[in-house]
Amino acid sequence: MNAAKVLDDLKRRFPNEPEYHQAVEEVLSTIEEEYNKHPEFDKVNLIERLCIPDRVYQFRVTWMDDKGNIQTNMGYRVQHNNAIGPYKGGIRFHASVNLSILKFLAFEQTFKNSLTTLPMGGGKGGSDFSPRGKSNMEVMRFVQSFMLELWRHIGPETDVPAGDIGVGGREVGFMFGMYKKLAHEFTGTFTGKGREFGGSLIRPEATGYGNIYFLMEMLKKQGTDLKGKSCLISGSGNVAQYTAEKVLELGGKVLTMSDSDGYIFDPEGIDREKLDYIMELKNLYRGRIREYADKYGCKYVEGARPWGEKADIALPSATQNELNGDDAKKLVANGVMAVSEGANMPSTPEAVKVFQEAKILYAPGKAANAGGVSVSGLEMTQNSIKLSWSAEEVDEKLKSIMKNIHEACVQYGTEADGYVNYVKGANVAGFMKVAKAMMAQGIV
Ligand code: NDP
Numbered sequence: 001m002n003a004a005k006v007l008d009d010l011k012r013r014f015p016n017e018p019e020y021h022q023a024v025e026e027v028l029s030t031i032e033e034e035y036n037k038h039p040e041f042d043k044v045n046l047i048e049r050l051c052i053p054d055r056v057y058q059f060r061v062t063w064m065d066d067k068g069n070i071q072t073n074m075g076y077r078v079q080h081n082n083a084i085g086p087y088k089g090g091i092r093f094h095a096s097v098n099l100s101i102l103k104f105l106a107f108e109q110t111f112k113n114s115l116t117t118l119p120m121g122g123g124k125g126g127s128d129f130s131p132r133g134k135s136n137m138e139v140m141r142f143v144q145s146f147m148l149e150l151w152r153h154i155g156p157e158t159d160v161p162a163g164d165i166g167v168g169g170r171e172v173g174f175m176f177g178m179y180k181k182l183a184h185e186f187t188g189t190f191t192g193k194g195r196e197f198g199g200s201l202i203r204p205e206a207t208g209y210g211n212i213y214f215l216m217e218m219l220k221k222q223g224t225d226l227k228g229k230s231c232l233i234s235g236s237g238n239v240a241q242y243t244a245e246k247v248l249e250l251g252g253k254v255l256t257m258s259d260s261d262g263y264i265f266d267p268e269g270i271d272r273e274k275l276d277y278i279m280e281l282k283n284l285y286r287g288r289i290r291e292y293a294d295k296y297g298c299k300y301v302e303g304a305r306p307w308g309e310k311a312d313i314a315l316p317s318a319t320q321n322e323l324n325g326d327d328a329k330k331l332v333a334n335g336v337m338a339v340s341e342g343a344n345m346p347s348t349p350e351a352v353k354v355f356q357e358a359k360i361l362y363a364p365g366k367a368a369n370a371g372g373v374s375v376s377g378l379e380m381t382q383n384s385i386k387l388s389w390s391a392e393e394v395d396e397k398l399k400s401i402m403k404n405i406h407e408a409c410v411q412y413g414t415e416a417d418g419y420v421n422y423v424k425g426a427n428v429a430g431f432m433k434v435a436k437a438m439m440a441q442g443i444v
Pocket residue numbers: 094096163164165166167168207234235236237238239240258259260261317318319320322342343344369370372373
């Protein structure tokens with residue numbers, strides 16, 4: 001394979017999809033060497049078959065708002081690759097959603113899911129519908145209309161969606177309810193469900209906890225841990241909240257959290273009580289992070305991200321490309337020792353380069369945030385054996401999965417000078433398993 005040529009070809013055939021190109025470029029540039037050690041891959045054009053999604057569904061979603069106006073949104077499901085298991089990946093509801101973003105997410109998900117060691121292929125879906133400012137009934141009407149199209153393309157052994165930005169327990173509940181009615185079955189077709197109807201314990205916590213378990217493995221390798229270390233967290237949604245919870249539990253200090261309007265900086269640290277306030281503010285009242293600064297009298301910076309603040313560790317947990325090359329330079333200049341990604345592709349390629357050249361610990365999302373989909377995989381197992389495991393049992397399995405992913409990254413990503421290139425490690429390890437499965441299954 002000639003990575004540059006494959007990428008040029010994809011750009012020509014699928015123009016105006018910058019996030020998709022960005023995700024593919026990162027993977028191709030790191031697996032090229034390993035790929036070319038296997039001439040049998042190129043003989044069957046494996047790389048193109050892996051980069052282009054198996055299929056994409058795209059549909060119009062029409063619903064009525066509370067004022068009686070008819071609204072239309074777009075709905076999508078990208079089924080990227082099912083070589084190692086049914087398509088699996090979240091649903092995103094956000095005004096910015098388009099095909100490029102969902103194709104990048106589905107592509108990333110394929111490698112991430114492979115790393116988890118569980119049998120899951122990769123997919124992603126969503127809509128440009130934004131739940132922000134919508135009433136409960138509006139969200140429900142939208143979701144029901146969305147499901148009228150989506151339900152026929154998914155199923156417990158076909159494609160199993162879950163949450164992502166803008167899709168939490170409430171939205172998954174509505175999707176599951178409508179799916180159940182249309183498909184006339186009660187199965188584990190969604191994960192992230194409520195615990196009363198098949199949801200796994202620890203699934204809400206899993207992405208944030210998993211990121212910190214991964215970070216702890218990286219720190220351990222350098223003979224240190226989280227005690228007394230200060231952390232910058234972006235976002236204040238599901239991933240950010242449980243990242244903060246685990247940092248506090250392990251003795252670290254959380255200095256910042258953010259939302260799409262700005263960030264708060266609390267030099268005293270966001271403690272358990274303050275985090276409970278944020279959880280209530282965000283999950284119950286659906287308020288803005290600015291209100292934290294009003295309540296606790298700390299700094300709030302409108303329209304900015306927290307990367308200019310000084311800290312030991314950065315944990316981007318909001319969205320893609322939220323940390324650019326200049327931000328990375330500021331973090332490094334301020335002495336950051338580790339960056340571990342809760343979000344998917346939050347660092348731009350320029351930022352990744354800065355981290356790697358400074359030889360700091362840097363974990364890409366597809367490794368560090370794999371805990372969420374891992375516990376989704378465990379939820380699928382519990383649903384199919386019709387049992388539910390205790391929180392301790394699930395948490396132990398999550399820890400061991402994150403440890404295994406870390407080991408795989410070290411195995412495939414350690415460079416001659418001992419520096420672990422976690423990007424390369426994650427990409428090569430994730431790729432090899434999918435590639436072997438595709439080779440064994442013939443040209444399909
Ligand atoms: P939530 O919707 O719960 O929270 C998202 C947070 O990020 C909110 O604080 C939101 O602010 C902020 N945000 C969203 N979009 C933007 C934007 N364009 N600019 C600035 N801030 C933004 O989502 P999650 O916590 O579930 O997801 C966060 C990240 O983690 C995403 O990248 C997602 O793909 C990834 N992820 C999620 C997993 C999961 O299990 N949920 C698993 C693995 C990865 P506001 O409220 O203002 O919109």
